[in-house]
Amino acid sequence: xxxxxxxxxxxxxxxxxxxxxxxxxxxxxxxxxxxxxxxxxxxxxxxxxxxxxxxxxxxxxxxxxxxxxxxxxxxxxxxxxxxxxxxxxxxxxxxxxxx
Amino acid sequence: xxxxxxxxxxxxxxxxxxxxxxxxxxxxxxxxxxxxxxxxxxxxxxxxxxxxxxxxxxxxxxxxxxxxxxxxxxxxxxxxxxxxxxxxxxxxxxxxxxxxxxxxxxxxxxxxxxxxxxxxxxxxxxxxxxxxxxxxxxxxxxxxxxxxxxxxxxxxxxxxxxxx
Numbered sequence: 001x002x003x004x005x006x007x008x009x010x011x012x013x014x015x016x017x018x019x020x021x022x023x024x025x026x027x028x029x030x031x032x033x034x035x036x037x038x039x040x041x042x043x044x045x046x047x048x049x050x051x052x053x054x055x056x057x058x059x060x061x062x063x064x065x066x067x068x069x070x071x072x073x074x075x076x077x078x079x080x081x082x083x084x085x086x087x088x089x090x091x092x093x094x095x096x097x098x099x
Numbered sequence: 100x101x102x103x104x105x106x107x108x109x110x111x112x113x114x115x116x117x118x119x120x121x122x123x124x125x126x127x128x129x130x131x132x133x134x135x136x137x138x139x140x141x142x143x144x145x146x147x148x149x150x151x152x153x154x155x156x157x158x159x160x161x162x163x164x165x166x167x168x169x170x171x172x173x174x175x176x177x178x179x180x181x182x183x184x185x186x187x188x189x190x191x192x193x194x195x196x197x198x199x200x201x202x203x204x205x206x207x208x209x210x211x212x213x214x215x216x217x218x219x220x221x222x223x224x225x226x227x228x229x230x231x232x233x234x235x236x237x238x239x240x241x242x243x244x245x246x247x248x249x250x251x252x253x254x255x256x257x258x259x260x261x262x263x
Contacts, residue, residue, distance in 0.1 A: 001103055001218040006148065007209050009111045013118050013137070015202040020122035022194035026186045028127060028172050032134050035165065036118055039141050042153075050148045050218055055225050059233040061145075061153045065160050066245050070252035072165050076172040077259035083176040092188060 006047035014040035027079045027089040031072060038068045100220070107147060114140035125182050131169045138162050149224045 013036055020033025042061045049057025083089050117136035124130050138161040145154035234242050 001100065001107065001147075003213045003216045003218055004209055005104075005107060005111075006144070007213065008206070009114065009144070011202060011205040011209065012115055014205070015198040016115070016118040016122055018201055019194040019198035022197055023122065023187050023191035025188045025191075026127065026183075028169065028176060029122075029130055029186060031172075032121055032130055032169065035134060035161075036121065036137065039138065039161075042157075043141060043144060046145055046148045046150045046153060049150065049225075050222050051216075053219060053222065055229045055233050058150055058153050058225055058230050059238050061150070062156060062230070062234070063238075063241060063245055065153075065156055066249060069160050069165055070249050072168050073252050073256040074259070076168055077256040079172060080175055081259050089176050090185065 003047065003051050006043060010040040010043040010047070013037075013043070025090050025092060027082070027091055028076070030091065031075050031079070034075075035068065035072070038064060103147060107144070110140045110143045110147075114144075125184065125186055127173045127177065127183070127186070128170070131166060131173060134169070135162055135166055138166075149222050151224050152227045152230050 017033045017036030017040065020036065021030055024030050024033060042064050045057040045061045045064070047057075049055060049061075079089050082094065086094070114137050117133045117140065120133040121130050121137065124133065138157065142154040142157040142162070145151075145157060
């Protein structure tokens with residue numbers, strides 16, 4: 001197994017996630033794309049943990065998983081609140097903050 | 100080694116197809132289910148990389164809990180479940196060159212940094228005890244911070260989602 005095969009898989013997933021964040025209009029789908037990005041980062045952490053033979057990457061991958069869970073909880077809470085007030089979660093309709 | 104590479108290639112292919120479907124499908128529930136495929140594939144890659152505990156946590160937290168959250172979020176914000184036409188931005192095509200340029204930059208960096216370096220052949224699975232010694236030893240302070248983050252997230256989610 002090469003080191004690069006895992007890093008390339010993570011890079012591909014990261015780029016697909018970035019594309020999703022840019023292209024999607026629905027807030028729930030944008031959150032899903034962010035999950036793709038976080039998973040790419042986790043894959044990198046675990047790959048480097050194996051390459052370096054150190055368990056630090058595992059620890060940080062677990063922390064990233066926990067932070068991602070908290071992020072999804074708060075993010076979906078905000079999406080629900082926006083939906084309740086505005087009856088839409090299309091991100092380009094939410095432009096009150098625009099200068 | 101050959102078996103590991105074949106396993107990696109199959110799982111990676113499934114993950115990439117699933118990720119592409121997540122960002123292109125026109126049905127929010129289908130996107131959530133394709134995301135399950137990608138996250139399960141990531142768990143399989145963790146097993147391949149001798150990280151059993153992270154793989155189990157991935158299945159428990161992502162495939163179990165986060166996915167239920169996504170399905171509930173879809174259910175609570177959607178009047179109907181099915182195909183929709185307005186899930187993309189009007190200027191969604193800008194995402195393609197951005198993603199491709201980003202990937203080109205990362206590919207150049209990865210090839211020049213690691214080339215054809217190999218993973219260590221005899222990597223034993225990392226026992227859970229080692230991981231827990233890490234978390235409750237040198238990384239105790241981030242663990243405390245994370246506990247507060249989770250507490251704040253729980254309270255924040257309840258406050259945000261509460262009807263009053």
